[in-house]
Amino acid sequence: MSRAAVQLSFGVRTFLARLHTATLTTLRSDGTPHVTPVRFTFDAATGLARVTTRAGARKARNVAAGGPTARVALCQADGFRWVTLEGRAxxxxxxxxxxxxxxxxxxRYRAAPPTPPDMVVVEISVERVLSLNL
Incomplete structure (x- = not known):
């Protein structure tokens, strides 16, 4: 996956630094969305968001099944403010x-993530950033 810097407004950068849970939307093989709450990190300098999980988790299996064209959306919301990071995963x-x-x-979270024996990372090459009220 290619990675490039993502330009963010001060409001979006500040909001993404807050410790809210986000939702990760992946697509099942039948095209229906699978939405799950996640913790994540985002590096604007490389345009890379990361979600740790188990290899057997539905979100990881959906991304893996999508191959090199798998697309996801990661959305952090708080009331009427939100940021969505979209890209290939x-x-x-x-x-x-x-x-x-x-x-x-x-x-980011001042504690290590769970470390199951089948731990993997979903890496999202962010191509689009959408936001509201930031």
Whole structure:
């Protein structure tokens, strides 16, 4: 996946730094959406959002099944304010990428994420940012 910096307004950057839970929307094989609450990290400099999960989780399986064209939406909301990060996604169990995802998660949430034996990271190459009231 190619990665490029994502330009964000001050309001969007500030909002994404808040510790809200987000929803991750993936697509099932029949095209219907699967929406699940997640914690995530986002690096605007590389345009990469990360969600750690289990390889067997529906969200990871949906992304993996979508192959290189898998698309997802990650939405953080608080009342009438929200930001959605849209882009292509891939699942990896690469140790270095997992370590980076865990490092960023721990820095953001001040606690390590759960570490199941089949832990993977969903990496989202953000291509579009939508927001309201920010």
């Amino acid at each position: 891939a699942v990896t169990d690469d140790p270095a990428r997992l370590a980076e995802a865990v490092r960023r998660y721990t820095a």
